[in-house]
Amino acid sequence: MEIKHSLKAVVKQTGLSPFLIRAWERRYNAISPSRSSSKRRLYTDEDINRLTLLKKVTQCGENIGNIANLANDDLRKIIGENSIMNNQFPIINEDGKNNLTANDYFSQALDSIQESNFEEFEAKLMEASVALSFPSLLDQVISPLLDKVGTMWQNGELRIADEHRISAIIRSFLGSFVKSDRRSASDRCLVSTTPTGQFHELGALMASLSASVMGWRSIFLGPNLPPEEIAGAVKANNASVLALSMIYPMDDPYLGAELIRIRRLIGDDVQILVGGRAAANYHGFIEDISGIYISNLEEMREHLESSFNQNLSNRNINE
Numbered sequence: 001m002e003i004k005h006s007l008k009a010v011v012k013q014t015g016l017s018p019f020l021i022r023a024w025e026r027r028y029n030a031i032s033p034s035r036s037s038s039k040r041r042l043y044t045d046e047d048i049n050r051l052t053l054l055k056k057v058t059q060c061g062e063n064i065g066n067i068a069n070l071a072n073d074d075l076r077k078i079i080g081e082n083s084i085m086n087n088q089f090p091i092i093n094e095d096g097k098n099n100l101t102a103n104d105y106f107s108q109a110l111d112s113i114q115e116s117n118f119e120e121f122e123a124k125l126m127e128a129s130v131a132l133s134f135p136s137l138l139d140q141v142i143s144p145l146l147d148k149v150g151t152m153w154q155n156g157e158l159r160i161a162d163e164h165r166i167s168a169i170i171r172s173f174l175g176s177f178v179k180s181d182r183r184s185a186s187d188r189c190l191v192s193t194t195p196t197g198q199f200h201e202l203g204a205l206m207a208s209l210s211a212s213v214m215g216w217r218s219i220f221l222g223p224n225l226p227p228e229e230i231a232g233a234v235k236a237n238n239a240s241v242l243a244l245s246m247i248y249p250m251d252d253p254y255l256g257a258e259l260i261r262i263r264r265l266i267g268d269d270v271q272i273l274v275g276g277r278a279a280a281n282y283h284g285f286i287e288d289i290s291g292i293y294i295s296n297l298e299e300m301r302e303h304l305e306s307s308f309n310q311n312l313s314n315r316n317i318n319e
């Protein structure tokens with residue numbers, strides 16, 4: 001008899017979150033687990049194998065919406081092409097499994113920073129990107145590393161040049177997941193950027209990648225854009241969500257007026273999500289523009305998930 005695995009076991013083996021596994025099943029029919037008598041999902045070895053392949057292909061920058069129904073051989077081809085062309089996605093163990101946790105990758109990457117071994121740091125990020133789900137990579141490795149780097153710089157434990165070097169490595173590492181040439185066919189589009197005067201771009205980039213992994217057509221504009229340019233991109237792409245990141249400064253007297261102008265130019269139908277460590281300081285303005293304050297990336301994923309499901313059910317009612 002074929003051995004069946006619980007969701008928990010699949011999470012452990014693939015490194016994907018339960019949220020993503022269910023989303024890939026429900027939205028994209030990527031796998032079809034059977035159910036136990038108590039209605040729990042049961043997965044075969046083949047399901048686990050397929051999920052592992054899908055995970056690797058999304059890590060190559062492909063949109064899950066475009067690849068969920070490809071045959072396993074085609075998925076393997078994409079992984080092969082990427083690893084040969086970019087030497088970028090090493091498969092760590094032969095069976096594709098890995099016993100390190102997100103916390104281990106965080107600690108190892110931090111050790112390499114402390115030893116000023118930046119090649120090793122980059123290699124650790126690559127390894128983590130293969131072994132972990134994309135949300136875990138962002139939430140449990142990259143975000144805490146950025147936080148730590150900020151504190152080390154503040155305490156004088158890290159040279160300014162090293163802080164800049166580390167953020168440049170993270171910027172280009174994350175940038176390698178942005179595939180502007182392969183536009184998703186999804187009808188849900190999110191535009192992500194920062195308003196004028198906000199130069200820290202990594203929050204906006206991580207928000208953009210988070211949406212992309214969920215199957216959104218996700219367009220990252222880089223930082224520091226005036227309202228007219230942001231509105232132009234929202235309209236040109238027919239975006240339903242605008243994600244704005246605010247990290248520093250926390251007290252820009254001009255930012256409120258910028259936000260109000262953005263809202264006027266894009267109209268009332270586009271949702272504005274606002275995040276980043278400075279966002280809460282602009283709470284009043286966020287309310288004025290009917291924006292939605294989001295405190296972390298997980299909350300953003302949940303928000304997009306529910307807003308997407310709502311759209312679908314509205315569509316079903318109208319059809």
Ligand code: B12
Nearest residue numbers: 143147150167200201202203243244245275276277294300
């Ligand atoms: C990387 C970095 C830089 C890079 C930026 C490179 C780049 N391309 O973006 C460089 C080196 C250029 C830089 C420069 C400066 N920086 Co700087 N920087 C950082 C660092 C280490 C990370 C910033 C970051 O990207 N965070 C992004 C994420 C990881 O953090 P987050 O804001 O908490 O956001 C979370 C959520 O809110 C969510 N999120 C973020 N955005 C969005 C958006 C949406 C829509 C949603 C839904 C969610 C979401 O994602 C995150 C993960 O959960 C921080 C330290 C820190 N703790 O953040 C300092 C930090 C922000 N910098 C700081 C400072 C002072 C500066 C400088 C003035 C001096 C300097 N360090 O050189 C200059 C100013 C530049 C300028 N003109 O504005 C201070 C700000 C202090 C303050 N009072 O606010 C910090 C906090 C460091 C510190 N501990 O003191 N910096």
